[in-house]
Structure formats: C-alpha cells, structure tokens
Amino acid sequence: MAKAIIAGLLKHGHSSQHILVCAPTQATRSEMVEQFNVRVHQDNCTAAAFADVIILAVKPFIVPLVCEELAPVIAQHDGDKLVISIAAGVKQNTISTKLGDHQRVICAMPNLPTAIGKGLTGLYAPKLSQQADVDTADHLMRAVGDTVWLQEESQMSTIVATAGSSPAYFFLFLEAMEKAAINQGLPQATATKAVLQSAMGAIAMAMDSQHDFAKLRRQVTSPKGTTEQAILAFQHGELDALVANAMDSAADRAKELSLG
Ligand SMILES: NC(=O)C1=CN([C@@H]2O[C@H](COP(=O)(O)OP(=O)(O)OC[C@H]3O[C@@H](n4cnc5c(N)ncnc54)[C@H](OP(=O)(O)O)[C@@H]3O)[C@@H](O)[C@H]2O)C=CC1
Numbered sequence: 001m002a003k004a005i006i007a008g009l010l011k012h013g014h015s016s017q018h019i020l021v022c023a024p025t026q027a028t029r030s031e032m033v034e035q036f037n038v039r040v041h042q043d044n045c046t047a048a049a050f051a052d053v054i055i056l057a058v059k060p061f062i063v064p065l066v067c068e069e070l071a072p073v074i075a076q077h078d079g080d081k082l083v084i085s086i087a088a089g090v091k092q093n094t095i096s097t098k099l100g101d102h103q104r105v106i107c108a109m110p111n112l113p114t115a116i117g118k119g120l121t122g123l124y125a126p127k128l129s130q131q132a133d134v135d136t137a138d139h140l141m142r143a144v145g146d147t148v149w150l151q152e153e154s155q156m157s158t159i160v161a162t163a164g165s166s167p168a169y170f171f172l173f174l175e176a177m178e179k180a181a182i183n184q185g186l187p188q189a190t191a192t193k194a195v196l197q198s199a200m201g202a203i204a205m206a207m208d209s210q211h212d213f214a215k216l217r218r219q220v221t222s223p224k225g226t227t228e229q230a231i232l233a234f235q236h237g238e239l240d241a242l243v244a245n246a247m248d249s250a251a252d253r254a255k256e257l258s259l260g
C-alpha cells in the first residue's frame with residue numbers, strides 16, 4: 001500500500017527526494033529506489049527523525065511495536081511530527097499511547113487505486129487535532145484521490161469494508177464475469193475486453209449521472225429481456241444479503257484488529 005501512495009504522490013508532482021522509505025529488507029529498499037528513486041533507510045528512528053510527516057504503513061499487528069520504537073524520537077523532537085496510520089483497525093488512541101502520549105496522530109484508510117490517483121481515503125482525526133494537521137493529511141491523501149472525513153472513529157470499520165477492501169470485490173466480480181464469458185465460448189482477450197470496457201462504461205455513467213444506481217440499472221433492464229433474467233438470477237442467489245455479509249465480515253475483522 002505504501003507503494004501505491006508513493007506512486008500517487010510522485011504522479012502528483014511531489015519530489016521523490018522528499019520521501020524517505022523505511023523497510024527492514026534490502027530487497028524492498030532496493031525495489032523502492034529502482035522504482036521510485038526515493039530515499040531509503042533501514043532504521044525507523046533515523047527515518048522518523050528526518051520526517052515532518054510519518055506514515056505508518058506496516059501490518060496492523062506491527063504498528064504498536066513500531067510506535068514503541070519511535071516514541072523516544074517523537075519525544076526528542078518535542079512532538080513536532082504528524083503521524084498518519086493507514087493500518088486497518090488500529091485505533092488512534094492505541095497509536096497515540098504507544099508513541100508516548102503523542103497527540104498528533106491521524107488515522108487514514110486509503111485504497112489501492114491511490115496508485116493511479118483515483119483512491120478514496122477515509123480519515124479520522126480526534127476533535128482536538130490541530131487544523132494544520134487535518135489540512136496536511138487531507139492535502140497528502142487528496143494527491144492520490146479523494147477523501148472523506150469521519151465524525152466518529154467507529155465509522156472507520158465501515159470505510160475499511162466499503163473502500164479499503166472493496167477494490168478486491170470489484171476485481172473478484174470482473175474475474176467471475178470473465179470466466180463465465182470464456183465458458184460461454186468467447187476467446188480470453190475478447191472476454192477481458194468486453195468485461196473491462198463494460199465495467200468502465202457503467203462506472204463512468206454512474207459518476208456522471210444524476211440518477212441513483214437503481215435507476216441506471218432499470219435503464220438497462222428491458223421488460224422481459226435478457227438483463228431481467230440475469231438480475232433475477234442474482235436476486236435468487238441473494239446478492240444483497242451476500243454483499244452485506246461480505247462487508248460485515250470485513251468490518252468485523254477491522255474491529256477484531258482494533259482489539260490487538
Ligand atoms: N493493501 C491494501 O489495499 C491496503 C492496506 N492497508 C493497510 O496498509 C498496511 C500495509 O499493508 P500492505 O501494504 O498490504 O502490507 P505489505 O506486507 O505489502 O507491506 C508492509 C510493509 O511493512 C514493512 N515492514 C515490516 N515490518 C516493519 C518494521 N518493523 N518497520 C518498518 N517497516 C516494516 C515491510 O517491509 P519489507 O518488505 O522490508 O518486509 C513491508 O514493505 C496494513 O496495515 C493494511 O491494513 C490499508 C488500505 C489498503
């Protein structure tokens with residue numbers, strides 16, 4: 001995910017030399033230099049000392065360990081650092097506490113399309129956050145897509161389910177459609193093109209349209225026609241319940257991760 005954000009930031013004109021990536025393995029650091037020409041370091045504390053803004057992009061269970069490691073650096077710099085975590089489920093207060101009661105912590109939940117500047121990031125900042133920090137986090141994540149600010153931290157698990165994880169659901173749907181088209185007899189390349197172009201057209205229409213999604217769906221669905229049969233099959237398979245169940249599962253997992 002860090003790669004996706006870096007790719008988006010560079011695309012948006014941020015200087016690669018203002019980004020310092022910290023990763024324990026040489027292979028990842030070399031890849032980062034090769035791919036993005038960013039600065040790299042193996043030591044989190046050295047990297048944190050360099051930064052005005054620290055983005056925590058490690059797995060959720062590693063976040064507390066990294067925060068404990070960084071706490072002395074944060075204290076040394078009189079709290080003069082903004083910390084943004086993108087880890088699913090890890091609470092703002094957990095990070096703040098592990099950093100030695102450092103208050104300047106904002107939680108963000110981006111998604112993979114940040115890599116091409118089309119991400120969606122949900123953000124949460126505690127009520128007493130400095131406006132400058134809110135603006136910085138918003139500015140950074142807007143460089144890689146759009147942002148939504150959450151009033152309550154409890155809404156973050158829904159953003160994980162709706163935006164963080166959801167590109168995978170759409171990819172899964174594309175995979176399933178491509179497979180079905182091939183099984184019905186289309187060559188792979190034709191199936192891929194038909195699925196992709198249709199998905200892109202539908203999304204573009206939904207973005208442009210004043211109509212809600214259901215109205216657009218009805219525009220495709222001629223009475224007694226072909227689409228109606230497909231929609232009936234989806235309804236018979238209880239698509240709404242299946243999607244709700246999948247999103248509940250993602251949100252529940254985010255809540256579980258927040259318990260450590
Ligand atoms: N993937 C996604 O679409 C999204 C992910 N996220 C969140 O992003 C975070 C990262 O996920 P993802 O990118 O998928 O995971 P990855 O495993 O791909 O990346 C994690 C990175 O953390 C580095 N790392 C591991 N241990 C340390 C450490 N002690 N100090 C510093 N760096 C370390 C690893 O470096 P090395 O390669 O050297 O081992 C690796 O590059 C997670 O918290 C996830 O919840 C949020 C939104 C979307």
Ligand SMILES: O=C(O)[C@@H]1CCC=N1
Pocket residue numbers: 088160164165
């Ligand atoms: O699957 C995950 O846990 C991460 C968080 C959101 C997207 N990927």
